[in-house]
Amino acid sequence: MRKSLILTALAPALLLGPPAIAQDDDAAFGERVREYLMENPQVIMEAVAVLEQRQAEAQVASDSELVAANSVALFEDDASWVGGNPEGDVTIVEFFDYRCGYCRRAHPEVAELIESDGNIRLILKEFPILGAQSALASRFALSTRAVAGDDAYAKVNDALMAMSQDVTAQSLEALAEDLDLDAQAILGRMGDPEIDSTIAQNLALGQAMGISGTPSFVFGDQMVRGYLPLDAMREIVEDERSEG
Numbered sequence: 001m002r003k004s005l006i007l008t009a010l011a012p013a014l015l016l017g018p019p020a021i022a023q024d025d026d027a028a029f030g031e032r033v034r035e036y037l038m039e040n041p042q043v044i045m046e047a048v049a050v051l052e053q054r055q056a057e058a059q060v061a062s063d064s065e066l067v068a069a070n071s072v073a074l075f076e077d078d079a080s081w082v083g084g085n086p087e088g089d090v091t092i093v094e095f096f097d098y099r100c101g102y103c104r105r106a107h108p109e110v111a112e113l114i115e116s117d118g119n120i121r122l123i124l125k126e127f128p129i130l131g132a133q134s135a136l137a138s139r140f141a142l143s144t145r146a147v148a149g150d151d152a153y154a155k156v157n158d159a160l161m162a163m164s165q166d167v168t169a170q171s172l173e174a175l176a177e178d179l180d181l182d183a184q185a186i187l188g189r190m191g192d193p194e195i196d197s198t199i200a201q202n203l204a205l206g207q208a209m210g211i212s213g214t215p216s217f218v219f220g221d222q223m224v225r226g227y228l229p230l231d232a233m234r235e236i237v238e239d240e241r242s243e244g
Contacts, residue, residue: 063223066209073205074123074218079198081124081145081153084114088121090240092233093218095127095206098137098160098167100214102227107161109230113237120237124157125202127214133167135199139190140172142198147185155179 067074074093084092094110096103114120126142128134137160145153159179165171169187176183189195206216209223217224219233220240228236 064221067221084120084122088119091121093123095125095216097134097214099130099134103215137167142195143186143189
């Protein structure tokens with residue numbers, strides 16, 4: 001479909017020539033287009049590359065506008081855990097789900113990026129979109145922060161990302177006990193209205209940002225939907241610094 005659209009768009013420009021061409025009937029004109037492109041197939045690929053580049057540039061511009069329009073919810077949300085360097089010169093926001101395989105893959109790489117760089121502020125957005133166990137895990141993490149503070153949340157976040165068994169009340173209780181946390185206090189607050197509100201706000205923010213999967217990241221004013229390896233994250237951070 002894309003190639004047929006490109007052929008249609010290119011045909012007039014490719015075949016400009018003597019006035020006789022304009023007088024050809026449709027069949028002859030179409031044959032001229034076909035012959036030219038059969039002899040010069042690279043033109044199609046060149047046009048596709050230009051189209052894809054323009055679409056990518058348009059997406060970047062659109063994403064920057066989305067980040068600007070939602071900057072308060074992204075960067076100034078007291079309900080979200082903040083790690084790394086609070087005064088860092090680059091801020092990364094991560095939308096994640098504890099049951100997401102690519103989030104689990106990214107988790108140690110994000111941690112390595114933050115630790116090795118030393119000048120990045122990290123904001124975590126609980127974004128449970130993969131079912132009931134995801135929602136239960138997010139509620140447990142947010143309740144841990146409410147009961148025991150930021151350090152306890154960080155430990156629970158790490159533990160939930162590594163958790164192999166199903167997320168249930170029993171497995172969460174055992175996890176809390178393993179981390180020397182007050183399991184009953186945490187389990188007892190998981191249904192608090194504040195936690196309902198935090199999750200609802202994160203989901204609404206993700207929808208406003210065009211986020212439909214995890215992990216998704218905001219690096220400064222750039223959005224990245226999907227997993228990124230560590231080296232790619234470092235390149236984006238350096239880009240942000242050079243532009244800042």
